[in-house]
Amino acid sequence: MSIAFVPASGTPREIGLAHGRALAVPLRAFLADGLARLNHLTREPLTMPGLLPSIAAYRAAVGAALPDLAEEVAGLAEGAGISEDEAWLLQLRREIIGYNQVPTAGDCTTYARTAGPAAADGAGAGPVLAQTVDLNANLDSHISVLRIARTGSPRRSLVLSFAGLLGYLGLNSDGLAIGLNLVTDGQWRPGVSPYLAIRHLLDTASDVDQALKILAGLPLASSRSLMLCDSERAVYAEICGNDIRVTEPASGRAVHTNHYLHGDFVPFDRQSAADRVSSDLRLAAAEQGLAGLAPDADAEDHFAVLSRPPVCIADHGDFRVERTVAAAVLFPAAGRLHLRPGDPSRSATRVFTV
Structure with missing residues (x-):
């Protein structure tokens, strides 16, 4: 099983760019697979337009508290050739799943x-x-x-x-x-x-x-x-x-x-x-x-x-x-x-x- 190793240095945007460029093809495929596989998990289908208000709320909160990481997400989007909202969705999958009450059997020891x-x-x-x-x-x-x-x-x-x-x-x-x-x-x-x-x-x-x-x-x-x-x-x-x-x-x-x-x-x-x-x-x-x-x-x-x-x-x-x-x-x-x-x-x- 492969592991992608991504060395990234520079400003937050440059780090995001390196990350996005290194994984552009698999990340775009992942997003296309049932909306980052979320629709394989949730009881009701999700859509990107329907998630935008939640994404915007998280994005605003992170941008205010951790602007460097918000800038890195922007670089990830640019490097991978995806929208910034899609890049944010990749950061928020666990929170989106939580809001939609997908049952869990645990998460890590x-x-x-x-x-x-x-x-x-x-x-x-x-x-x-x-x-x-x-x-x-x-x-x-x-x-x-x-x-x-x-x-x-x-x-x-x-x-x-x-x-x-x-x-x-x-x-x-x-x-x-x-x-x-x-x-x-x-x-x-x-x-x-x-x-x-x-x-x-x-x-x-x-x-x-x-x-x-x-x-x-x-x-x-x-x-x-x-x-x-x-x-x-x-x-x-x-x-x-x-x-x-x-x-x-x-x-x-x-x-x-x-x-x-x-x-x-x-x-x-x-x-x-x-x-x-x-x-x-x-x-x-x-x-x-x-x-x-x-x-x-x-x-x-x-x-x-x-x-x-x-x-x-x-x-x-x-x-x-x-x-x-x-x-x-x-x-x-x-x-x-x-x-x-x-x-x-x-x-x-x-x-x-x-």
Whole structure:
């Protein structure tokens, strides 16, 4: 299974142009496939004219809060030869799906830890963040890794992306790694999507402390749990409505799946009973798997945890329901992203450096 590697540097527009030009053909094909595959998922068909008011509301919110990323979206559109509204739709698919109440079976198992001395070759130990990526719509057909170097900043970012997203999960050259999990609170609204928020944090934050301060100032659109890790801290920040709760386990090991763990947010959880069973099983399996890993565990050791059910969700043949489309192991101190596309129990590891 192929992974598109896209090095992009310069101004925000130049970065977007490079991204769009590199993926122009697959992105145009993706948009033509049932409106970015949305119409294969929703109960009622969507149209671009019908989505324009929602896109405009999100676009205005992101433009006001993160003008650099709005400019990058404009560059993506130009480079790919698509309209700016189509480029924005690629950023907002999860929010559009959420508004149309497509059922979910979960979205990712994520863990991080700080323990262990860094290996000299960066192959293992040190701080680590690892996760499965569970998505619907067979998005393992559109995996890319972006290496971002912005003009005027010494910081570089390495970002796992799907189908034109500016951000999903990743790490930066300062040693910060960020992953995520879907949690559902029923309070989604126009604002900065968590995917774009993660990209902004990787571009602008040097460590967990700074990232949390920046995150608290963003008008976030939808609920997620963000896993953040650097050499000192491993935490998860749960988002519910306009509030954020940060949990930092004393063990230095943080694990999250798809239900709220903080007591303040548990009453707002909208996950179905069936989905909660999956989330609980994956949480317990990931906690056990992580606890059993040696301090000097390498990427392949972590992939062994991520590749076993119930953490790994095999292809069940239902396009509308999530399955594991990738697994990633990030060593932020070494600036390395280890990635297995598709079902990680069936694919080889590729390594990217920041």
